[in-house]
Amino acid sequence: MNKAWKLMRIMVKMQLSMANKSTTEKVGYLLIGLMMIPFGLLVLFFIQGLIGSMYAALEPLGNESVILGLLFVMMTFFYCFISIGTVLSSFYFAEDVESFISLPFEPYQILFGKSAVPFLSLYGLNSILLLPSLIFYGIHSSSGILYYLFAVLIWAFTPIIPFVLTAIILMFIMRFANISKNKDRTKVLVGLMGFIFAIGINVLLRLDAGTGNSDISQMFTQQNALLELITKFFPTAYFSSIALTEIGSWTGLLYFLTFVCLSVAAIVLFLTVGQRFYFKGVLGLSGGRRKTFKEEKMQKQLKPQSVFVSLWKKEMRIILRTPTFFTQIVVQSLFFPLFFIVLIIMDPNGPLTGWGSQLNEMEGKKVILSMFGLTVVALGINPASFSSISRDGKSWFNHLYLPIPASNIILSKLLVSFFINFLSLLLLSVAALFVLKVPLMIWLVWFIISLITGWIASMAGLMIDFYSPKLNWTDEREVFKGRFIGIVPLALEATVFGVIILILWTSGLHGIWSTSAVLTGILIILTVLIQYFLTMMVKRKYYNIL
Amino acid sequence: MIEINQISKSFAGKDAVKDLDLSIPDGKIFGFLGPNGAGKSTTIKMMTGILPIDKGSIVMNGIDVSKDPIKAKLQFGYVPDRSDIFLRLKGIEYLNFIADVFEVSQDMRKEKIEYLTKSFGIYEALNDHIQTYSHGMRQKIVVSGVLLHDPDVWILDEPLTGLDPKSSYTLKEMMREHASRGKIVFFSTHVLEVVEQLCDEVAIINNGHVQFKGNMAEMKQQFAEDDNLERLFLELTQNE
Ligand SMILES: Nc1ncnc2c1ncn2[C@@H]1O[C@H](COP(=O)(O)OP(=O)(O)OP(=O)(O)O)[C@@H](O)[C@H]1O
Numbered sequence: 184m185n186k187a188w189k190l191m192r193i194m195v196k197m198q199l200s201m202a203n204k205s206t207t208e209k210v211g212y213l214l215i216g217l218m219m220i221p222f223g224l225l226v227l228f229f230i231q232g233l234i235g236s237m238y239a240a241l242e243p244l245g246n247e248s249v250i251l252g253l254l255f256v257m258m259t260f261f262y263c264f265i266s267i268g269t270v271l272s273s274f275y276f277a278e279d280v281e282s283f284i285s286l287p288f289e290p291y292q293i294l295f296g297k298s299a300v301p302f303l304s305l306y307g308l309n310s311i312l313l314l315p316s317l318i319f320y321g322i323h324s325s326s327g328i329l330y331y332l333f334a335v336l337i338w339a340f341t342p343i344i345p346f347v348l349t350a351i352i353l354m355f356i357m358r359f360a361n362i363s364k365n366k367d368r369t370k371v372l373v374g375l376m377g378f379i380f381a382i383g384i385n386v387l388l389r390l391d392a393g394t395g396n397s398d399i400s401q402m403f404t405q406q407n408a409l410l411e412l413i414t415k416f417f418p419t420a421y422f423s424s425i426a427l428t429e430i431g432s433w434t435g436l437l438y439f440l441t442f443v444c445l446s447v448a449a450i451v452l453f454l455t456v457g458q459r460f461y462f463k464g465v466l467g468l469s470g471g472r473r474k475t476f477k478e479e480k481m482q483k484q485l486k487p488q489s490v491f492v493s494l495w496k497k498e499m500r501i502i503l504r505t506p507t508f509f510t511q512i513v514v515q516s517l518f519f520p521l522f523f524i525v526l527i528i529m530d531p532n533g534p535l536t537g538w539g540s541q542l543n544e545m546e547g548k549k550v551i552l553s554m555f556g557l558t559v560v561a562l563g564i565n566p567a568s569f570s571s572i573s574r575d576g577k578s579w580f581n582h583l584y585l586p587i588p589a590s591n592i593i594l595s596k597l598l599v600s601f602f603i604n605f606l607s608l609l610l611l612s613v614a615a616l617f618v619l620k621v622p623l624m625i626w627l628v629w630f631i632i633s634l635i636t637g638w639i640a641s642m643a644g645l646m647i648d649f650y651s652p653k654l655n656w657t658d659e660r661e662v663f664k665g666r667f668i669g670i671v672p673l674a675l676e677a678t679v680f681g682v683i684i685l686i687l688w689t690s691g692l693h694g695i696w697s698t699s700a701v702l703t704g705i706l707i708i709l710t711v712l713i714q715y716f717l718t719m720m721v722k723r724k725y726y727n728i729l
Numbered sequence: 730m731i732e733i734n735q736i737s738k739s740f741a742g743k744d745a746v747k748d749l750d751l752s753i754p755d756g757k758i759f760g761f762l763g764p765n766g767a768g769k770s771t772t773i774k775m776m777t778g779i780l781p782i783d784k785g786s787i788v789m790n791g792i793d794v795s796k797d798p799i800k801a802k803l804q805f806g807y808v809p810d811r812s813d814i815f816l817r818l819k820g821i822e823y824l825n826f827i828a829d830v831f832e833v834s835q836d837m838r839k840e841k842i843e844y845l846t847k848s849f850g851i852y853e854a855l856n857d858h859i860q861t862y863s864h865g866m867r868q869k870i871v872v873s874g875v876l877l878h879d880p881d882v883w884i885l886d887e888p889l890t891g892l893d894p895k896s897s898y899t900l901k902e903m904m905r906e907h908a909s910r911g912k913i914v915f916f917s918t919h920v921l922e923v924v925e926q927l928c929d930e931v932a933i934i935n936n937g938h939v940q941f942k943g944n945m946a947e948m949k950q951q952f953a954e955d956d957n958l959e960r961l962f963l964e965l966t967q968n969e
């Protein structure tokens with residue numbers, strides 16, 4: 184076990200090291216951290232309000248344990264979901280796995296070490312969501328010190344079982360399923376899983392909403408019956424909820440101890456299973472495949488083209504061929520529009536269908552501003568932009584010794600993320616024109632505004648990535664996971680564009696043309712401004728990020 | 730002609746290269762020797778524009794590397810010490826990309842790619858992703874990329890590590906041929922036999938300082954008491 188601890192310390196150090204970060208970058212992280220505080224407060228405020236009102240409604244019926252039950256079920260769900268990605272990337276896809284395997288370690292020791300970082304990231308979420316929620320619940324139920332003591336212990340134990348169960352299931356899958364024979368294919372499948380999951384849940388919820396739920400009201404009157412229903416599939420959530428509601432009683436203590444024992448047993452089980460199955464899954468993994476050589480096919484690719492086209496193609500090829508980039512960038516960008524279309528088509532008589540024809544009757548300003556708002560949400564999270572630099576990873580330096588001006592490289596990267604934005608705009612356009620029947624003129628205005636917005640979003644994302652790129656990754660997932668980077672551009676754009684929308688909304692403008700003209704003007708000014716800062720940044724930073 | 734004037738580079742306050750002064754004449758194979766961590770790669774990275782130069786200047790064929798980087802970069806071809814190139818590209822795509830960057834004509838690229846990759850024995854692998862290449866094959870594709878655009882100056886960071894004897898021989902012949910046309914070959918290595926066989930001039934560096942520079946004859950003369958190069962090398966670099 185001593186060896187395992189040492190291994191874990193080294194692995195954590197390797198992944199979380201700030202050693203090669205300059206002081207300005209550290210200050211940057213601090214600033215980002217500070218910027219997140221208002222956002223965090225907002226979330227806390229929301230949680231507090233939710234728990235407060237739920238408590239007020241459920242307490243008279245003696246069903247307040249449902250709040251905790253829901254909370255634990257939700258958290259368990261989150262933990263499992265997040266762990267799928269982190270476990271696979273840490274256990275199976277990271278490049279350093281091979282170098283550890285050749286060292287004289289037992290499989291369980293490597294697993295123990297490899298679990299540390301994914302596990303720590305769960306605790307991040309745990310501290311942001313679960314801890315304050317438990318505290319709020321404590322305040323509302325005016326609990327004593329004993330509650331808080333148990334709450335902290337339960338907080339510490341909660342992530343264990345979801346993480347361990349997910350890891351065990353994944354180890355079985357990787358061991359026995361055929362997918363593990365090809366790393367690339369596995370990665371695509373895993374990437375798609377999340378999206379299928381999201382669409383599936385949505386469809387299920389919609390189907391479920393139709394069926395009546397008359398006995399629910401009955402359950403409200405029966406103590407803990409509702410809790411049992413909610414935690415049906417999550418016994419541990421039931422245990423922790425009871426432990427926290429029956430504080431001071433023997434039942435509470437018993438449930439608490441059961442929960443702790445289960446967690447400890449889970450860890451033991453995890454290491455035992457890992458000892459047997461981990462290596463068998465890892466060792467089968469191989470990257471890439473080789474085809475038979477066809478001379479003509481190869482010769483055909485030899486065509487002179489401009490450096491710019493060549494650069495753009497190179498970027499696109501890397502995105503399309505790297506499974507993680509493909510799922511995170513292409514699939515995710517196209518997901519939102521597709522999801523949108525699925526929603527409308529699933530609901531042919533719903534309020535959205537043919538909604539476009541009503542647009543003519545609405546105030547022009549409001550039409551264009553709402554559509555603009557939608558665009559901001561759809562384009563703000565373009566992963567192609569905020570992975571622009573980091574995607575290159577250790578091969579970034581190749582750009583530096585080739586005789587290509589920095590501005591060309593940056594522009595080619597911008598065009599790549601703009602192109603992905605463009606694709607999702609096209610999809611949205613199909614939805615708008617053919618399903619929603621938005622009038623052609625309105626669509627055209629929206630499309631032009633969206634193109635400019637897409638360009639701004641691409642630049643903003645690239646600048647944020649450029650500010651602190653992650654080049655030292657060992658698995659492509661690290662480019663997206665465990666960095667604030669996904670939220671920052673969205674938060675920034677939401678703020679800036681939110682203010683613009685708000686100002687225009689309350690302004691004296693009315694017509695569609697005047698509003699769009701002003702909006703376009705503002706966007707163009709923004710573009711020029713950001714372009715200026717980007718140029719400055721490239722000049723200062725381009726040759727200094729290594 | 731490459732002139733390296735008093736360049737320095739430090740990482741986090743620690744000097745990697747300090748006041749390094751070198752002049753590399755045309756038509757010579759210049760060997761750059763030193764123990765691990767001596768500062769060879771750091772120097773080469775400054776020459777190629779990968780690392781900014783803290784102090785001093787590098788002038789390549791009359792062009793200042795930091796003042797006119799693009800023009801300077803058109804002069805040389807560089808083989809890095811690590812073969813972390815764009816692994817998701819196919820070999821042929823990588824070479825085509827390099828040819829586009831250096832504007833090699835259609836006929837020229839066809840002919841050269843065929844010639845180079847065939848002599849290195851990687852022609853049949855050109856349609857595979859570089860990711861599936863072995864270390865030596867990656868090295869060869871990078872070397873082919875450099876030779877493809879026929880630069881005046883070759884800058885090679887440990888080009889022979891990982892190459893099999895035949896390819897190593899081919900590359901050495903190519904280096905000789907290049908120098909005999911009056912061009913520059915600048916390369917770093919640890920392998921003393923290679924230096925003895927191949928180099929016209931050498932510089933030995935240790936702890937970021939030049940310990941010795943001159944041609945092979947001078948070196949042997951100056952250290953006449955040393956009967957072989959290995960002992961000389963050890964003597965020069967042991968002062969720590
Ligand atoms: N990115 C970096 N950050 C910090 N220090 C570095 C970095 N790169 C190199 N160094 C330091 O600079 C010194 C010179 O390293 P360099 O890579 O130039 O050595 P080298 O002569 O090429 O060695 P080798 O023969 O092993 O390739 C070493 O002390 C090394 O630790």
Ligand SMILES: [Mg+2]
Binds near residue numbers: 769770771810886
């Ligand atoms: Mg080196």
